[in-house]
Amino acid sequence: MAGTASPEAAPETVRPREDRGASQSVRAQLALRELLLSGEIAPGAxxxxxxxxxxxxxxxxxxxxxLTLLAEEGLVEPIPSGGFAARAxxxxxxxxxxxxxxxxxxxxxxLAAERGISALAARTLQDLLARLDEVVAGPLAGPDAFERYIALNAEWHREITGLAGSRVVERQIERVMALPFASPSAFVMAQAQTGEARRILTLAQDQHHAVVEAILQREGARAEALMREHSRLASRNLANAARSRQAMAQVPGGALIRLRPV
Amino acid sequence: MAGTASPEAAPETVRPREDRGASQSVRAQLALRELLLSGEIAPGAxxxxxxxxxxxxxxxxxxxxxLTLLAEEGLVEPIPSGGFAARAxxxxxxxxxxxxxxxxxxxxxxLAAERGISALAARTLQDLLARLDEVVAGPLAGPDAFERYIALNAEWHREITGLAGSRVVERQIERVMALPFASPSAFVMAQAQTGEARRILTLAQDQHHAVVEAILQREGARAEALMREHSRLASRNLANAARSRQAMAQVPGGALIRLRPV
DNA sequence: CAGCGCATTGATGTATACATGACATCGGAA
DNA sequence: TTCCGATGTCATGTATACATCAATGCGCTG
Structure with missing residues (x-):
C-alpha cells in the first residue's frame, strides 16, 4: 500500500528488523517512539x-x-504555535x-467477576499462573529469568484486560499502557539487581493468584481491590528505582522521567 | 498557517459558524464528527x-x-484492508x-480528597452547586431549564475532573468522554419529557453535594463510591431511554447505538 | 451452468510543491 | 547602548500528483 516515488534507494537509514513489511507510517511511528523512549530525542525538545x-x-x-498518533498517546505534545515537542x-x-x-x-x-468468565479463559489464566510460579520459584540469576517473568506477566495482564469482554474498557487500558513506564513490568528490571527481587516477585505472584481466585469466586469487589493493590507494587518499585540513575536506565521510557521536578 | 493553493473560492460548502478561524484539519474533524453523530453517515458505512x-x-x-483522530477517539475504526468505517x-x-x-x-x-484541593477550587465547586440548586428547584418547563442544567452539570464535571491535579488522569477522562453518549448529561434531555425528570435531577444534585462534601472532608473512599454511583444514574436513564426510539433521538450520538445488538 | 482467473477500476498510502504564519536576526533611531 | 521595528528565513499546514493494492465484474473453461 505505498506510493514510493522511488527516491533512488533510501539513503541507508537503519531498518530495525520488523520494519520490513510494515507501512511507512508504522515504520515512522516505531522509529520515532524508539528515539523518544531511548532519550535520543531529549524531553522538551x-x-x-x-x-x-x-x-x-x-x-x-x-x-x-x-507525530499525530504519538501526540494522542501522550509521548509528544502539540505546541501552540504549531508542531510538536517531546514530552517530559x-x-x-x-x-x-x-x-x-x-x-x-x-x-x-x-466486571469479569460479576459477569463470569469462560472455562477456556479460566484455564488460560491458571496455565499462566503455573508458568509464572515456576519462574518465581526457580533461580533468579541473570536477566533470563526476569525477561521470562516480564513476558509471562505481560501476557497475564493482557489476558486480564480482555476478561471483561468490553472493547471499550480494553481500549482504554491499552491507551494508558501506551506510556511505557505504566506497563505492568516496567520496574521489574530495575529491581532485578537489588536483593529485594525475589521478595517482590513473590508478593506480585501471590496477588496474581488471589485475583484469579476472586474472579472465579465471583468476588468482584475483592478482585478489584487486589488488582489496585497489585499496581501499587509498581509504585513502590518506582520509589526505589527513583533513587538511582542506574536503576532508572533499566526502566522503559525512563529517559522521559524528570526525577527532580523541573 | 495554511497553504491554500486557492482553488478559486471553495465550492460553497456550509460553514457551521465556529469554523471561521480554525484550521482545515479542525474544521474537517468537527464536520465529520457532526456527520457521524447525527447519523447522516450510517454506522458501519x-x-x-x-x-x-x-x-x-x-x-x-x-x-x-x-479520520486518524476520530479513529483514536473510537468513533471510527480502521478497516484491515485500509480506510475507515463508521463505528456502531x-x-x-x-x-x-x-x-x-x-x-x-x-x-x-x-485523589482530590486525598491530596486536598485549593480554597479557590472549593469556592468554584460550591458556586456551581448553588447555581445547579436553583435550576433543580426552579420550574422545569420547556427545554431551557434542562439546557441550563446540562451546561452547569458539564462544568461541574469538568471542574471535578481537574481537581486531582493530574494531567494524566484528566487526559484519560477526556478520552472517554470523546464518546458523546458517555458524557455526564447525555441522557438528561431524553428524560426531560418523562415525569421522572425532577426526581432524577434531584437525586443527581444530591450526589453532587455529597461528593463535594466528601472531598472537603478528605473522605476519599466515600467520594469515589459516590462518584461511581452518580454515573450509574446515567446507566439507569439509558435503560429507560432505550425503550423508545424518540428518546434515543435526544441522546447525543444516539444514532450510533444499535439497540438490538447486531 | 458454475467456478475460477484475470483485468480493470477505484481507492488508499506516499511523496512533494506551495503559501502562510512564526521566529530570529539585523538595522536604525532614541 | 538599548529598544523597537522590519525583513528574511524557516517550518508547518494544505493541496495535489503518483504508485500500489484491494475489490469487483467479466470472460473463459470445465
Whole structure:
C-alpha cells in the first residue's frame, strides 16, 4: 500500500528488523517512539518534521501521521504555535499513570467477576499462573529469568484486560499502557539487581493468584481491590528505582522521567 | 498557517459558524464528527476519503488527519484492508463507557480528597452547586431549564475532573468522554419529557453535594463510591431511554447505538 | 451452468510543491 | 547602548500528483 516515488534507494537509514513489511507510517511511528523512549530525542525538545525525515528516512506525510498518533498517546505534545515537542514526565505523572492502570485493571477484573468468565479463559489464566510460579520459584540469576517473568506477566495482564469482554474498557487500558513506564513490568528490571527481587516477585505472584481466585469466586469487589493493590507494587518499585540513575536506565521510557521536578 | 493553493473560492460548502478561524484539519474533524453523530453517515458505512472531501470541502490531507483522530477517539475504526468505517455501538458498549467514566471520575475525586484541593477550587465547586440548586428547584418547563442544567452539570464535571491535579488522569477522562453518549448529561434531555425528570435531577444534585462534601472532608473512599454511583444514574436513564426510539433521538450520538445488538 | 482467473477500476498510502504564519536576526533611531 | 521595528528565513499546514493494492465484474473453461 505505498506510493514510493522511488527516491533512488533510501539513503541507508537503519531498518530495525520488523520494519520490513510494515507501512511507512508504522515504520515512522516505531522509529520515532524508539528515539523518544531511548532519550535520543531529549524531553522538551521540539520535533522538526524535516529533521525526523532525515533521521528516519521516510517522507513528511508518514512522519506527520506518526507525530499525530504519538501526540494522542501522550509521548509528544502539540505546541501552540504549531508542531510538536517531546514530552517530559514527572515522577508524579508516573505514579498517576500506574494508579490509573490499577484502577482500570481493577474495573476489568470486577466486571469479569460479576459477569463470569469462560472455562477456556479460566484455564488460560491458571496455565499462566503455573508458568509464572515456576519462574518465581526457580533461580533468579541473570536477566533470563526476569525477561521470562516480564513476558509471562505481560501476557497475564493482557489476558486480564480482555476478561471483561468490553472493547471499550480494553481500549482504554491499552491507551494508558501506551506510556511505557505504566506497563505492568516496567520496574521489574530495575529491581532485578537489588536483593529485594525475589521478595517482590513473590508478593506480585501471590496477588496474581488471589485475583484469579476472586474472579472465579465471583468476588468482584475483592478482585478489584487486589488488582489496585497489585499496581501499587509498581509504585513502590518506582520509589526505589527513583533513587538511582542506574536503576532508572533499566526502566522503559525512563529517559522521559524528570526525577527532580523541573 | 495554511497553504491554500486557492482553488478559486471553495465550492460553497456550509460553514457551521465556529469554523471561521480554525484550521482545515479542525474544521474537517468537527464536520465529520457532526456527520457521524447525527447519523447522516450510517454506522458501519465505509468512509471514502474522496466522498468526504466533496462533502466537507477541504482536501484529502486534513480529512485524513481528521479520520486518524476520530479513529483514536473510537468513533471510527480502521478497516484491515485500509480506510475507515463508521463505528456502531451496542447498548453494552454505552453502559461500559458510562461505568468507565464513573470509575475514572471516582479516581479523580478520590485523589482530590486525598491530596486536598485549593480554597479557590472549593469556592468554584460550591458556586456551581448553588447555581445547579436553583435550576433543580426552579420550574422545569420547556427545554431551557434542562439546557441550563446540562451546561452547569458539564462544568461541574469538568471542574471535578481537574481537581486531582493530574494531567494524566484528566487526559484519560477526556478520552472517554470523546464518546458523546458517555458524557455526564447525555441522557438528561431524553428524560426531560418523562415525569421522572425532577426526581432524577434531584437525586443527581444530591450526589453532587455529597461528593463535594466528601472531598472537603478528605473522605476519599466515600467520594469515589459516590462518584461511581452518580454515573450509574446515567446507566439507569439509558435503560429507560432505550425503550423508545424518540428518546434515543435526544441522546447525543444516539444514532450510533444499535439497540438490538447486531 | 458454475467456478475460477484475470483485468480493470477505484481507492488508499506516499511523496512533494506551495503559501502562510512564526521566529530570529539585523538595522536604525532614541 | 538599548529598544523597537522590519525583513528574511524557516517550518508547518494544505493541496495535489503518483504508485500500489484491494475489490469487483467479466470472460473463459470445465
Amino acid at each position: 521540539r520535533l522538526s518534521e524535516l529533521a525526523i525525515v532525515e533521521r528516519i528516512g521516510v517522507s513528511r506525510t508518514p512522519v506527520r501521521a506518526a 514526565f514527572s515522577e508524579q505523572d508516573v505514579r498517576d499513570s500506574i494508579e490509573l492502570r490499577g484502577t482500570l485493571e481493577g474495573l476489568a477484573v470486577r | 465505509r468512509l471514502s476519503e474522496l466522498a468526504i472531501v466533496e462533502r466537507i470541502g477541504v482536501s484529502r490531507t486534513p480529512v485524513r488527519a481528521a 455501538f451496542s447498548e453494552q458498549d454505552v453502559r461500559d463507557s458510562i461505568e468507565l467514566r464513573g470509575t475514572l471520575e471516582g479516581l479523580a475525586v478520590r
